[in-house]
Amino acid sequence: MTVILSVRGLKKYFDVTEGWWKKEKQYLKAVDHISFDVNHGETLGIVGESGCGKSTTGNLIMQLLEKTEGEIIFQGVDLSTLSKQQLRKKRAEMQMIFQDPFSSLNPRMKVFDIIAEPLLTHLNLSSEKLKEEVLSLMDQVGLDRSYIHRYPHEFSGGQRQRIGIARAIALQPKLIICDEPVSALDVSIQSQILNLMSKLQKELRLTFIFIAHGLPAVKYISDKIAVMYLGKIVELTTKEKLFSKPLHPYTEGLLSAVPLPDPMLRNKKDGVILEGDIPSPTNIPSGCRFHPRCPHAQEKCKNEEPTFIAHEEEHYVACHFPLKEGVGVLEK
Amino acid sequence: MGRESLLEVRNLKTYFYTEDGVIPSVDGVSFTIKKGETVAVVGESGSGKSVTSLSIMGLLDAAGKIESGTIIFEGNDITKLSKKDRRKLRGNEMAMIFQEPLTSLNPLFTVGNQISEAIKIHQKVDKKEAKKRSIEILKKVGIARAEKVYHSYPHLLSGGMRQRVMIAIALSCNPKLLIADEPTTALDVTIQAQILQLMKELIKDKQTSILFITHDLGVVAEMADQVIVMYAGQVVEYTDVFTLFKEAAHPYTKSLLASTPKIHEQTEKLQVIEGTVPNPNAMPSGCRFHTRCPYVMEKCMNNEPVLTNIHTRHQVKCWLYEEEG
Ligand SMILES: Nc1ncnc2c1ncn2[C@@H]1O[C@H](COP(=O)(O)OP(=O)(O)OP(=O)(O)O)[C@@H](O)[C@H]1O
Ligand code: SF4
Numbered sequence: 001m002t003v004i005l006s007v008r009g010l011k012k013y014f015d016v017t018e019g020w021w022k023k024e025k026q027y028l029k030a031v032d033h034i035s036f037d038v039n040h041g042e043t044l045g046i047v048g049e050s051g052c053g054k055s056t057t058g059n060l061i062m063q064l065l066e067k068t069e070g071e072i073i074f075q076g077v078d079l080s081t082l083s084k085q086q087l088r089k090k091r092a093e094m095q096m097i098f099q100d101p102f103s104s105l106n107p108r109m110k111v112f113d114i115i116a117e118p119l120l121t122h123l124n125l126s127s128e129k130l131k132e133e134v135l136s137l138m139d140q141v142g143l144d145r146s147y148i149h150r151y152p153h154e155f156s157g158g159q160r161q162r163i164g165i166a167r168a169i170a171l172q173p174k175l176i177i178c179d180e181p182v183s184a185l186d187v188s189i190q191s192q193i194l195n196l197m198s199k200l201q202k203e204l205r206l207t208f209i210f211i212a213h214g215l216p217a218v219k220y221i222s223d224k225i226a227v228m229y230l231g232k233i234v235e236l237t238t239k240e241k242l243f244s245k246p247l248h249p250y251t252e253g254l255l256s257a258v259p260l261p262d263p264m265l266r267n268k269k270d271g272v273i274l275e276g277d278i279p280s281p282t283n284i285p286s287g288c289r290f291h292p293r294c295p296h297a298q299e300k301c302k303n304e305e306p307t308f309i310a311h312e313e314e315h316y317v318a319c320h321f322p323l324k325e326g327v328g329v330l331e332k
Numbered sequence: 333m334g335r336e337s338l339l340e341v342r343n344l345k346t347y348f349y350t351e352d353g354v355i356p357s358v359d360g361v362s363f364t365i366k367k368g369e370t371v372a373v374v375g376e377s378g379s380g381k382s383v384t385s386l387s388i389m390g391l392l393d394a395a396g397k398i399e400s401g402t403i404i405f406e407g408n409d410i411t412k413l414s415k416k417d418r419r420k421l422r423g424n425e426m427a428m429i430f431q432e433p434l435t436s437l438n439p440l441f442t443v444g445n446q447i448s449e450a451i452k453i454h455q456k457v458d459k460k461e462a463k464k465r466s467i468e469i470l471k472k473v474g475i476a477r478a479e480k481v482y483h484s485y486p487h488l489l490s491g492g493m494r495q496r497v498m499i500a501i502a503l504s505c506n507p508k509l510l511i512a513d514e515p516t517t518a519l520d521v522t523i524q525a526q527i528l529q530l531m532k533e534l535i536k537d538k539q540t541s542i543l544f545i546t547h548d549l550g551v552v553a554e555m556a557d558q559v560i561v562m563y564a565g566q567v568v569e570y571t572d573v574f575t576l577f578k579e580a581a582h583p584y585t586k587s588l589l590a591s592t593p594k595i596h597e598q599t600e601k602l603q604v605i606e607g608t609v610p611n612p613n614a615m616p617s618g619c620r621f622h623t624r625c626p627y628v629m630e631k632c633m634n635n636e637p638v639l640t641n642i643h644t645r646h647q648v649k650c651w652l653y654e655e656e657g
C-alpha cells in the first residue's frame with residue numbers, strides 16, 4: 001500500500017482579536033497540530049462534533065485555506081513548495097464534495113455546464129467529445145441523461161449530490177475530500193449516495209477523506225477513522241478497532257452516545273454519558289483538552305498535554321491513560 | 333397497558349393552500365397517546381410529521397387548514413375551540429419544544445425573564461417566588477450555574493444549554509402533553525445523549541405524555557413506547573416500538589430500517605430504497621409508496637390500501653396484508 005497523502009503537524013490558527021488596539025492577539029485554534037497518512041484507494045473517516053476542525057482540515061488540504069504551520073504532502077510532494085501553476089495542476093487531482101449540494105452548485109448553470117466546467121478549464125475537448133464525456137459521467141452517478149438541460153433547483157437533494165459527485169470525478173482525481181456529503185439528506189437517500197460513492201471508489205480507485213459529525217455515517221465507507229476533539233486528533237485507527245475497542249475516553253463517549261436502532265439495547269449499554277459542553281476553541285483547556293469532560297481524568301491530565309502516539313500497531317491515541325477495557329459497540 | 337388516553341387524533345387532514353395548488357400534507361392520520369406514554373412519529377422530510385404536531389398545537393400558519401378530522405384532548409375536540417381557548421390550552425396543558433430553540437426564545441430578554449414570565453402566568457405567583465422556581469427548574473434540567481444562566485441572554489448559550497432552557501420553559505407549566513419536534517437534531521451527539529437522558533428522567537417523574545417527532549430510528553428505539561411511521565402524509569405503520577424493530581411489516585418501514593446505519597452490527601453494506609419521496613402536489617395514485625416499493629403489485633398502482641390491524645395493536649397500510657386482516 002502506498003501513502004497518497006501525509007499530513008504533518010498541521011495547524012490553523014485564526015486571528016480573532018477584536019479591536020486593533022488590543023496588544024495581545026487572540027487566536028482560535030481550529031486545527032492544532034495534527035498528523036496522519038492516507039493510503040491510496042482507502043477511505044479515512046474524520047469524525048467529531050461541531051467546531052472540532054474537520055472542515056478546516058479538509059479546506060487546508062485542498063489549499064482553500066492558508067495553513068499556519070505544518071506540511072501537506074500529496075503524492076510525495078510538499079504542496080507548499082509548488083509554484084502557482086504546478087499547484088493548479090496538482091489540485092485537479094484533488095476534488096471536494098460538500099454538504100449542501102444546493103449552495104455549492106451555481107443556480108444559473110444547467111447540469112451540462114456544471115459537469116462540463118472542470119473539463120473545459122483543464123482539458124481541451126471538442127464539443128462532441130465534451131458532451132459524450134458529460135453524458136458518461138451522468139451515467140456513472142445514476143443521473144438520467146434526459147436531465148442534462150435542467151437547473152439545480154429542479155432536483156432533489158440526493159440528485160443534486162449526484163451532480164456534485166459527477167463534477168468531482170470529471171477530471172479523474174486521485175483524492176476526493178467529502179465534507180459531510182450526506183448529512184443534509186434523508187436516510188433512504190443517504191444510503192443511495194453512500195453506496196454510489198463506494199461503487200465509484202472501486203471503479204475509479206479513488207481515495208476518500210470522508211468528514212462527518214457522527215460515527216454511523218462513516219462506518220460503512222471508512223477503512224480508518226480519525227476522531228477529532230477541539231482541533232486535535234485524539235484517536236486514529238482501523239474501523240474495526242475503533243468500534244470494538246476504543247482507547248480514548250472521548251471515542252468511548254462518542255460511541256455510547258449514538259442511539260442504537262434497537263429498543264432491546266435501550267438500557268443495556270454500559271457506556272458513559274459524557275457530561276458538560278464542548279469548550280470554545282478560543283479558550284482551550286490546559287493539559288489534555290478533554291480533561292474537563294473526561295470521566296478518567298487525573299491530576300496529570302490537567303497539566304500535561306498527552307502526545308499522539310501509536311499505542312499498538314495502527315492504533316494511535318492521545319491520552320495519558322488509554323482505556324484498558326474500552327467499551328465498543330460491535331457485537332462480537 | 334390499560335392506561336387512560338390523553339389525546340386521540342382521528343382521521344386528521346391538514347391541507348395547505350398555496351399558489352401551486354392544495355397540498356395534502358397530512359392526509360387521514362389517526363393515533364392515540366395514553367397518559368405517561370411516549371409516541372414517536374418517524375418519517376423522512378416532507379412526510380407530514382411537523383404538520384401533524386402543529387395541527388395538534390394549533391400553530392398552523394395562515395395557509396394551513398385542518399380540513400377534517402378530530403383531535404380529542406382529555407375528552408374534548410380541540411379543533412372546535414376558539415383561538416383564545418386554544419392559546420390557553422397551549423400555555424397550560426400542552427407545550428412544545430423545537431429543533432432550533434433560538435428561534436423560539438426571545439433574543440431581547442434574559443433566560444430568567446422568559447422562564448419566570450411563564451411561571452408567573454401559569455402558577456400565579458409573585459415575582460420573587462417566580463424567580464426562585466425558575467432557578468429550581470433550571471437546576472432540574474441540569475444547568476449547573478443556574479443563577480448565572482438565569483441572567484444570560486439566549487444567544488450566549490450553547491445549543492445544548494438553549495435546548496435545556498426550552499425544556500425548562502415547556503415544563504414550567506406542568507403540561508400533560510409535550511410535543512417535541514426533532515428536539516435533538518441540531519445538537520451534537522454527546523449533547524443529544526444528555527438531552528434524551530434528561531427527557532427520560534423528567535417524564536418518569538411527572539408522567540408527562542410525549543409526542544416525539546424525529547427522523548432518526550435510533551432516537552425512536554431509545555425513547556418511544558409506540559411508533560407511527562409516516563410516508564407522504566399518511567400513517568403506513570403503527571405499533572409498539574419492540575414490534576416495529578422486530579417485525580416491521582410495511583415495505584417502507586422495512587426498507588427504512590435496512591437503510592439505517594447500525595454501528596453495532598458487522599454488516600458491510602447498507603440497503604437502499606430506490607427513488608425519492610414523492611412531490612406533495614403530485615402524489616402517486618393507489619398506494620403512495622408504490623413507486624419505490626420492491627413488492628409492488630398490480631393493484632397497488634391504482635387502489636389505495638387502508639390501515640388494517642394485522643395483529644392486535646399493529647396496523648399496516650399495505651395490500652400485502654389486506655387479506656389477513
Ligand atoms: N474563517 C474563520 N475565521 C475564524 N474562525 C473560523 C473560521 N473558519 C472556521 N473557524 C472556527 O474554527 C473552528 C473549527 O471549524 P470547522 O468548520 O473546521 O469545524 P467543523 O469540525 O467542520 O464543524 P462542523 O461540524 O460544525 O462543520 C470553529 O470554532 C470555527 O468557528
Ligand atoms: S489524558 Fe487524561 S483527561 Fe485526557 S482523555 Fe486521557 S485520561 Fe482523559
Ligand SMILES: [Mg+2]
Pocket residue numbers: 054055056179
Ligand atoms: Mg464542517
